[in-house]
Amino acid sequence: MIKLSRDVAGPCLAPRGSVAAIGAFDGLHRGHQALLAEVRERAAALDCEPAVISFEPLPRAYFSPQPVPRLSSVREKLVGFDAAGISQALLLRFNAALAAMTPEAFVRQVLVERLAAREVWVGGDFRFGHKRAGDVALLERMGRELGFVARTMPPVLLHDERVSATRVRELLAAGDFAAAAPLLGRPFVIEGKVEYGNQLGRTLGYPTANIHLHSRVSPVQGIFAVRVGLGNSECAWPGVASLGVRPTVNQVTQPLLEVHLFDFEGDLYGRRMAVEFVARLRDEQKFDGLDALKAQMDHDARSARAILGMNPVLARA
Structure with a gap:
């Protein structure tokens, strides 16, 4: 079971020492997976704890004036x-105090005092500390002084393409889920707890399970063919989903994921649900009234059924 800590200051989390990786780890794609596997193997060899240092909010989101899309929630990342x-996750609160910390202070307080690091793994372009003044060279120099080894992870390539969260987000925004999945090492999924909505979909013949994304910004928006997993089950139940701000009725300020499960009967409120995005059907759009919206929902349902290998004739009339 992983242990979670949030603060820079505090007692040593790894008295036996640690092998630690530092990064945003958004999406935990194949590159991240390779890095974490290396950390786990090195920690086993050195008989110490495998650890990660990450940040919430993500630094790029903290400094950006615009909402920043992300591939995974905090829960999904953990x-x-x-x-x-x-075994140890130091998920630091990225705030003004942390942003102002010098690279040297970060090394001493976080890597040495909090994690007793014996090895520190980062990407080759890693920068840290106030105004990103710290780099791999500084990390290596301080490691020699303080008793740890700084190591860099080479880029992970797939078909001669560097695996990166930026590239995954680009592919997802374009609706190319088939190309994004190999970089992620799995299909793109959004998880969450089903919450109550206004039940408008039920009156239109399409009851939906709603997942509020709150402040999280998804890299995808629109209407999709999806497969759904309930609880710990695999994503197998076919459905159609909308992710956006509902421009036709009851427009919302924060994105809402609404999922209609085909031929499903039962109460989903309060249950955890995983939504795998299979294909993008169209952009979200505003319709002139509920009749036009209902006609488009019928069309979307038929399209999703066909994509998912179901009989589109069974779609609601």
Whole structure:
């Protein structure tokens, strides 16, 4: 079971020492997975703890004047760390104080005092500390002084393309889920707890399970063919989903994921649900009234059924 800590200051989290990786880890794609596997193996060889240092909010989101799309929620990221065999997650609160910390102070307080690091793994372009003044060279120099080894992880390539969160976000925004999946190492999924909505979909013949994304900005928006997993089950139940701000009725300020599960009967409120995005059908758009919206929903349902290998004739009339 992974142990989570949030603060720069505090007692040593790894008295036996640690092998630590530092990064945003958004999406935990194949590059991240390779890095975490290396950390786990090195920690086993040195008989110490495998650890990660990450940040919430993400630094790029903290400094950006515009909302920044992200591939995974905090919960999804922590679940991924746990599945990768990481025992300590230092998820630092990225705020004004942390942004102002010098690289040297970060090394001493976080890497040495909090994690007793014996090895620190980063990407070759890693920068850290106030105004990104710290780099791999500084990390290597301080490691020699303070008793740890700084190591860089080479880029992970797939078909001669560097695996990166930026590239994954680009592919997802374009609706190319088939191309994004190999970079992620899995299909793109959004998870969450089903919450109550205004039940308008039920009156139109398409009851939906709603997941509020709150402040999280998704890299995808629009109407999609999806497969759904309930609880710990695999994503197998076919459906059609909308992710956006509902421009026709009850426009919302924060994105809402609404999923209609085909031929499903039952109560989903309060249950955890995983939504795998299979194909993008269209952009979200505003219609002139509920009749036009209902006609488009019928068309979307038929399209999604066909894409998912179902009989589109069974779609609601």
